[in-house]
Amino acid sequence: MITKTFACPDCKTRITGQGNPGEKVQIVCPNCGKKGVAVFPSVKTEEKAYVNIIEIINLTKHFGKVRANDGVNFSVRKGEIFGFLGPNGAGKTTAIKLMMGLTHPTSGEVRIGGNKVQIDTIDIRKYIGYLPEQIGFYDNLTPVQTLNFFCELKGVDKSIVMNLLKDVGLEDTIDRKVGTFSKGMKQLLGIAQAMIGNPAIYVLDEPMGGLDARWVKIVREKIMMLNKAGATIVFSSHILSEVQNVCHRVSVINKGKIIAENTIDNLNQYLRIIPRLEINIPGLNGKVPEGIVNIQGVEMAEAKGDLLLVTCDSSARPIVLNFIEKKGMTVSNFKTIEPSLEDAFVKLISKQEGVT
Amino acid sequence: MAFINLRSIYSVAKKEFMDNIRNKWIIAMMIIFLLLTILASYLAGGQAGGEETFGGMEDTVVTILSISTLLIPIIAIMLGYSTISGEAESGSLSILLTYPIKRIDVLLGKLFGLGSVLIFSIVVGFGTGGLIIAATVGAAEGIAYLAFIALTSVLGLMYLSLSICISAFCKKRVTSIAGGVMIFFWAMIYGMIIFGILLATGITFEEFMTPGFAYPDWLFQSIFFSPGDMYQMSVMQAFGLSQAFGFTIEAPEYLSLGILTFAQFIWILVPLILAYIFFKRRDI
Numbered sequence: 001m002i003t004k005t006f007a008c009p010d011c012k013t014r015i016t017g018q019g020n021p022g023e024k025v026q027i028v029c030p031n032c033g034k035k036g037v038a039v040f041p042s043v044k045t046e047e048k049a050y051v052n053i054i055e056i057i058n059l060t061k062h063f064g065k066v067r068a069n070d071g072v073n074f075s076v077r078k079g080e081i082f083g084f085l086g087p088n089g090a091g092k093t094t095a096i097k098l099m100m101g102l103t104h105p106t107s108g109e110v111r112i113g114g115n116k117v118q119i120d121t122i123d124i125r126k127y128i129g130y131l132p133e134q135i136g137f138y139d140n141l142t143p144v145q146t147l148n149f150f151c152e153l154k155g156v157d158k159s160i161v162m163n164l165l166k167d168v169g170l171e172d173t174i175d176r177k178v179g180t181f182s183k184g185m186k187q188l189l190g191i192a193q194a195m196i197g198n199p200a201i202y203v204l205d206e207p208m209g210g211l212d213a214r215w216v217k218i219v220r221e222k223i224m225m226l227n228k229a230g231a232t233i234v235f236s237s238h239i240l241s242e243v244q245n246v247c248h249r250v251s252v253i254n255k256g257k258i259i260a261e262n263t264i265d266n267l268n269q270y271l272r273i274i275p276r277l278e279i280n281i282p283g284l285n286g287k288v289p290e291g292i293v294n295i296q297g298v299e300m301a302e303a304k305g306d307l308l309l310v311t312c313d314s315s316a317r318p319i320v321l322n323f324i325e326k327k328g329m330t331v332s333n334f335k336t337i338e339p340s341l342e343d344a345f346v347k348l349i350s351k352q353e354g355v356t
Numbered sequence: 357m358a359f360i361n362l363r364s365i366y367s368v369a370k371k372e373f374m375d376n377i378r379n380k381w382i383i384a385m386m387i388i389f390l391l392l393t394i395l396a397s398y399l400a401g402g403q404a405g406g407e408e409t410f411g412g413m414e415d416t417v418v419t420i421l422s423i424s425t426l427l428i429p430i431i432a433i434m435l436g437y438s439t440i441s442g443e444a445e446s447g448s449l450s451i452l453l454t455y456p457i458k459r460i461d462v463l464l465g466k467l468f469g470l471g472s473v474l475i476f477s478i479v480v481g482f483g484t485g486g487l488i489i490a491a492t493v494g495a496a497e498g499i500a501y502l503a504f505i506a507l508t509s510v511l512g513l514m515y516l517s518l519s520i521c522i523s524a525f526c527k528k529r530v531t532s533i534a535g536g537v538m539i540f541f542w543a544m545i546y547g548m549i550i551f552g553i554l555l556a557t558g559i560t561f562e563e564f565m566t567p568g569f570a571y572p573d574w575l576f577q578s579i580f581f582s583p584g585d586m587y588q589m590s591v592m593q594a595f596g597l598s599q600a601f602g603f604t605i606e607a608p609e610y611l612s613l614g615i616l617t618f619a620q621f622i623w624i625l626v627p628l629i630l631a632y633i634f635f636k637r638r639d640i
Contacts, residue, residue: 097450097639097640100450100454101453101454102450102453102454102639102640103639103640104637104639119459119636120458120459120460120636122456122457122458123456125454125455125456126456128454130451130454132447132450132451133447134446134447134450135447135451136443136445136446136447136448136449136451137448137451138371138375138448139375140374140375140376140378140379141371141374141375145371145374149367149370149371150451150455152363152367153364153367153452153455153456153457154455154456155456190451193451
């Protein structure tokens with residue numbers, strides 16, 4: 001969502017509007033009534049050349065008759081935060097385990113940095129940090145011994161261990177055995193473990209699962225921080241609010257098939273989930289202007305104080321604004337409200353299930 | 357690139373040792389070994405009717421042999437039965453296997469790590485007992501007693517290798533338990549089958565119990581399929597015994613200590629190769 005101020009070419013009145021990147025909105029100057037088209041600039045990162053660091057090609061995994069993954073295709077670009085979404089049992093963990101070379105694909109392949117991932121491919125693994133969905137450690141070891149062990153395997157100096165534990169807030173537990181840890185604490189130790197050796201790629205399977213709100217926030221910030229430092233991050237989730245404000249792009253899986261891969265904005269456009277127009281009208285007092293719902297393209301209108309919320313096609317927006325002007329009311333500000341990922345998700349899944 | 361990575365194997369072995377040596381069941385087993393050796397020695401001394409409180413090493417070993425044949429498999433199975441299936445279930449294996457380490461290194465690391473725990477508890481348990489006997493009765497047959505400890509370790513390694521194989525094959529901890537119980541009772545089931553065949557071939561129980569009875573060759577050969585029997589036979593060879601549990605056994609030449617040791621080595625190797633095949637194919 002971008003906010004931009006436009007100037008009327010005739011009377012130079014300034015109008016502030018909000019819209020999606022690349023969106024064209026017809027606006028009417030509230031002062032002189034001149035019609036014009038406002039263009040919101042597209043986000044530049046969209047056009048930048050990108051490198052696919054992880055490629056999932058036709059990945060299929062069957063467990064007996066169950067098709068956990070059925071021809072999955074998607075790719076993760078270098079330097080982005082990639083959200084892998086889907087309801088429980090959609091095949092997220094199966095795809096991630098295949099990505100990590102923990103399981104054998106029935107067919108298809110995974111390439112990381114151009115190299116095919118297989119059981120026992122060890123070179124790629126030095127640059128990847130992984131957090132599984134179900135986290136287990138060795139019950140009789142302390143967190144320091146546990147991280148020491150993983151440092152040895154990755155060939156990283158053990159002096160970083162205390163800092164890692166501090167980083168995830170486990171510095172007070174260094175004398176305890178990991179077997180006595182709660183699920184949340186194991187999750188944090190799992191995150192510490194994934195950070196060993198500053199990997200270029202993080203693959204996190206439900207990193208916020210089982211954590212309370214405070215830690216969800218910390219983990220989210222951690223993800224953004226690691227990404228800012230240059231790491232590519234893939235994380236899966238079935239809770240959309242976790243993903244929405246963090247991910248650059250998302251891929252949605254359901255019943256073993258990818259049903260969408262795109263930016264959140266484009267996903268909404270593809271689904272034609274209609275954004276709402278939010279218009280500030282001083283003196284509206286919670287009254288919907290009569291006749292507004294009769295305008296072609298308007299689905300719904302409601303008023304909250306001085307705020308008028310209109311669900312309509314983008315082509316109907318100028319007509320709505322014009323209509324309000326004609327009623328003798330003043331538009332002090334307007335913006336379009338983006339639909340949430342939650343809406344997209346529900347619609348996608350119901351769309352797929354409607355087809356099959 | 358080398359097939360195995362010694363540094364990784366060492367790391368895994370060290371981790372397994374540290375994790376399992378603190379297992380309270382393993383510690384309990386170690387104490388049981390120690391008490392058992394002293395008790396066996398005491399009983400052996402009493403049986404022999406000598407003036408000493410404790411019996412010598414040979415008598416002690418003969419007394420302890422039937423018990424260690426049961427206890428060592430238990431501890432080995434306890435260590436190994438779920439080392440892969442249990443770790444896969446808990447999730448720790450999915451972290452471990454995303455590190456730059458091959459599955460062969462994980463497997464060998466586990467064998468060496470768990471093997472060290474096993475040998476450590478045997479040495480501490482039976483070794484301390486042996487030292488007590490050496491101090492009170494004398495160190496006669498001391499070398500043979502060391503051989504007894506070594507052969508007991510070999511028995512443990514056979515069962516450890518078998519149980520690691522079970523854990524690599526079974527999908528879940530629960531099925532591994534069933535597998536562990538099965539290999540534990542194998543010796544008894546096998547013994548019963550062999551004895552059944554023996555009776556079926558017309559040899560009566562009385563004949564079987566008669567000293568000096570010439571046992572058929574296949575009966576001697578059959579012990580190659582029973583780790584416990586091979587162990588007992590090897591220990592008897594090491595002490596130069598021909599009599600134990602009231603039986604007099606003239607072992608044929610092919611049951612020499614060397615051949616028996618070789619056979620036991622095969623028993624360690626084959627399950628390990630199978631374990632590697634199962635582990636390599638396994639989806640974690």
